[in-house]
Amino acid sequence: MSDRDFTERDIHLALDGELPKDERPAYEAWLEANPERKARAARLADDVGLLRAAVAGVAEEPLPERLTAVVKERASEPPRAVWWRNAAAAAAVFVAGALAGYLAGGLPLGGEGEGERLADDAIAAYATYAADPAHAVEVAGGDRDYLQDWLSKRTGLRLVAPDLTAQGFELLGGRILPAGHKAAALLVYRNKAGEQVSIYMMAEGREKARGTYAAGETGPVAIWWLDQGFGCAIVSSLPEGRRDEVVGSAWRQIKEGLAG
Amino acid sequence: MDDRRRAILEEIPRLRRYARALLRDADRADDLVQDCLERALGHLDNWRTGESPRKWLFTIMHHLFVDQMRREKRRGEAAMLPLDGHEAMSVAADQTEDAASREVLQALQAISPERRAAILMVSVEGFSYAEASVILGVPAGTLMSRIARGRDDLRALLEDGARRRSIRVVDR
Structure with missing residues (x-):
């Protein structure tokens, strides 16, 4: 065993604990006989130490709530998929959501569920409008500048209608939707295959957050x-x-x- | 909370540490972890009984990381910067970070994502070569060459930095 020739490769194996135990003494002897190799092994070991030390603190940090919420939140929630059976049900939820917003007197959404509610509304809007090609938009996408001005004025945001032609999607147009006491802008896109993308935007939001929200296994994703x-x-x-x-x-x- | 969710929760500190070293920027790193957790929770059925949650979660996160790198490359961007580009760019990562840590983490960013991931998996996260091969989805030989080359890259970058510093000192 001690006759084996060691190489640079073994320095890495030793460093990572992958060198078989019975080869270890011969490896150490090889290092002793090769000062250059020994110095190199020491430098590489130092680098590993530096790396470990540089991020060691991260694992000790308190966990951000947005991460623990992903794991905890869903545990207490019933599956969301159930209502996603047909567009009619989705539309009913949308109306209920808008009504709830109205009854709440326009209180800011706020709280943990803000993003989910926005996503929920966006999915309902998608189901109601984007999926109905004949009545998808109020203002066609042909005059993009006019559309952007109009939606910006109504929502109070500086909105752009993104150009998604590189991804194969053409802007059909947009519409304004009620969202609580505010207005939300809906942009609808379609590709040649008839697939739809909608973008739902409004001047509502309190703190930075993001997420993915699915309306069931096969439903759309926001x-x-x-x-x-x-x-x-x-x-x-x-x-x-x-x-x-x-x-x-x-x-x-x-x-x-x-x-x- | 059921056992599986608790097991996932316990892995978050490691996932964050790995993501932070991979991406450097704390927000982007936590975005990656969040994506990973969402994916995991959405596919709990894919978690085979008896499989280590750690390996399963790191595998999911690695796939997300690779996708992200591919997208960025295709777009020719330095980075996908959610919300506040300028914040992510000016890596004011951590006030408590010392100079040596800053230097090594910055050098790490200059190494190819594949090599970076390989080094971190074994050096920092302590996975065996066999485990890391499975997580990264590459043969052991490929993994070893990524580790060796990655460490060469890192060493060269750090030496380069040290040389430039000594030149500055001499200049004065």
Whole structure:
């Protein structure tokens, strides 16, 4: 065993505890006989020590609530999928949601469920409008500038209608929807295959948060963000990879628009 | 809370540590962890009985990380910056971070994502080569070469930094 030739590779194996125990003494002897190798092994070991020390504190930090909430919150909630049986049921939920907002006298949504409620409303809007090609929009997407001005004025936000042509989606247009005592903007996109994407935005939001909200195993998925005074949910039934592309591109453009 | 959720909760500190080292920026790192937890909770059925929750969660997070890197590369962006780009860019990560930690974490960011992940899996998270191979989805030989090259990269970057510092000292 001690006849074995050691190489640079063994330095890594030893460092990672992968060198068989019975080879260890021969390896140590090899290092002693090769000062350069020994110095290199020591430097690499130092680097590992540095790395470990650099992030050791992270594991000791108190856990952010937004992370523990993901694990805890859902434990106490019933599955959300049930109501997602047909568009009629979704529309009923949407009406109920709007009514609840009205009865609440326009109190800011707030609380833990703010993002989920936004996403819920966005999915209901998607089901009601985006899925009905004949009546999807009030203002067509042909005149983008006019559409953006109109939606911005009504919502009090600097809204842009993201260009998603690179992802194959054409802007059909937009509409204004009631959301509590405020107005929400809905943009509807469609690709050649007839798949829909909708973007739901309103001037509501208290603290920075984001999340994914699914309306059941097969229903559409909303990716939502909240920030001070702004809420956005992008809804689609696209497979995850393409969805992320659409969402990434749309969000970047929206963010740039808001920043002016 | 059931046992599975409790087991997932217990892994969050490690997931955060790994994500922080991978991405450097604390917000982006926690975004990755959040995505990972959401995915895990949505696919609890995929967690085979007897499988270590740690390996399962790290595998999920690695897939998300790879997807993210691929998207960023395709877009030709330095990073996908949610909400506040400027915040994420100016890595004011942590006031308590000392100079050596800052240096090594920054150097790590200059290493390819594949090598970075490999080094962190074994050096920091303490996975065996066999475990890390499974999590990263590469043969053991590939993993070893990523570790070796990654460490070479890191060493070169740190030496480069040290050299530049000594030149500055000499200049004065």
